[in-house]
Amino acid sequence: xxxxxxxxxxxxxxxxxxxxxxxxxxxxxxxxxxxxxxxxxxxxxxxxxxxxxxxxxxxxxxxxxxxxxxxxxxxxxxxxxxxxxxxxxxxxxxxxxxxxxxxxxxxxxxxxxxxxxxxxxxxxxxxxxxxxxxxxxxxxxxxxxxxxxxxxxxxxxxxxxxxxxxxxxxxxxxxxxxxxxx
Amino acid sequence: xxxxxxxxxxxxxxxxxxxxxxxxxxxxxxxxxxxxxxxxxxxxxxxxxxxxxxxxxxxxxxxxxxxxxxxxxxxxxxxxxxxxxxxxxxxxxxxxxxxxxxxxxxxxxxxxxxxxxxxxxxxxxxxx
Numbered sequence: 411x412x413x414x415x416x417x418x419x420x421x422x423x424x425x426x427x428x429x430x431x432x433x434x435x436x437x438x439x440x441x442x443x444x445x446x447x448x449x450x451x452x453x454x455x456x457x458x459x460x461x462x463x464x465x466x467x468x469x470x471x472x473x474x475x476x477x478x479x480x481x482x483x484x485x486x487x488x489x490x491x492x493x494x495x496x497x498x499x500x501x502x503x504x505x506x507x508x509x510x511x512x513x514x515x516x517x518x519x520x521x522x523x524x525x526x527x528x529x530x531x532x533x534x535x536x537x538x539x540x541x542x543x544x545x546x547x548x549x550x551x552x553x554x555x556x557x558x559x560x561x562x563x564x565x566x567x568x569x570x571x572x573x574x575x576x577x578x579x580x581x582x583x584x585x586x587x588x589x590x591x592x
Numbered sequence: 593x594x595x596x597x598x599x600x601x602x603x604x605x606x607x608x609x610x611x612x613x614x615x616x617x618x619x620x621x622x623x624x625x626x627x628x629x630x631x632x633x634x635x636x637x638x639x640x641x642x643x644x645x646x647x648x649x650x651x652x653x654x655x656x657x658x659x660x661x662x663x664x665x666x667x668x669x670x671x672x673x674x675x676x677x678x679x680x681x682x683x684x685x686x687x688x689x690x691x692x693x694x695x696x697x698x699x700x701x702x703x704x705x706x707x708x709x710x711x712x713x714x715x716x717x718x719x720x
Contacts, residue, residue: 578651
């Protein structure tokens with residue numbers, strides 16, 4: 411048995427001295443037997459209170475926390491009904507026991523955890539839509555027009571002036587003086 | 593005449609001795625002159641009206657502008673013949689421009705002078 415346990419950790423096609431006497435088919439049988447361990451399969455759906463408490467204990471839950479999945483034909487035995495949590499929705503700064511999975515030791519995971527890992531679709535993800543072109547133009551006009559209006563209306567004294575007065579225009583009765591006789 | 597950047601600096605930090613350009617001339621234009629030449633408008637009002645001189649061109653170079661436009665109308669499309677008239681008009685405009693700069697500098701220096709006299713007076717009052 412111990413030998414088989416060691417074998418199950420090895421690759422089937424690797425010919426090591428220990429595995430000489432065992433055929434690759436045997437090794438593969440041990441490896442596949444592991445995932446068919448009945449401990450990994452959900453049990454029967456709990457009917458009585460006693461079965462409920464037993465199932466809760468099996469999944470590291472308190473009896474009042476445990477709730478079987480809805481009996482709509484898709485329920486997976488006694489597996490508990492847990493809220494969906496995508497890995498992107500889990501806090502990346504929390505000191506998780508397994509930071510890559512963002513899970514804790516002994517944590518009861520929802521049944522869809524395997525399809526809620528990194529890179530998979532997240533229905534709760536917030537995707538921002540691009541502004542339509544007319545909204546962009548409208549908002550840009552508001553922004554730049556508002557800035558221009560602000561400068562034109564409130565900042566008259568802070569404009570750029572040359573050190574000169576305006577050239578005098580002729581007006582009847584008004585005398586303008588020059589500097590040189592012509 | 594000051595540089596434009598230094599003028600901007602003065603507008604911010606020495607506002608009391610820096611005239612604000614849109615305000616125009618405020619000091620007495622004859623102060624310190626014996627006989628200051630008066631600008632003469634050579635084009636008459638009838639000429640201005642009949643030649644349809646636009647309002648922003650009715651300055652003391654209007655007669656040059658009229659000459660230039662007359663030459664232009666006579667020589668079109670060989671308007672390069674009016675090169676001389678254009679040159680004359682531009683020279684006149686430049687002389688006007690220089691006068692505006694001189695006006696501004698005179699205004700500024702009068703303000704500085706007034707401030708200096710006031711400071712001197714205050715100092716004398718303190719000593720008394």
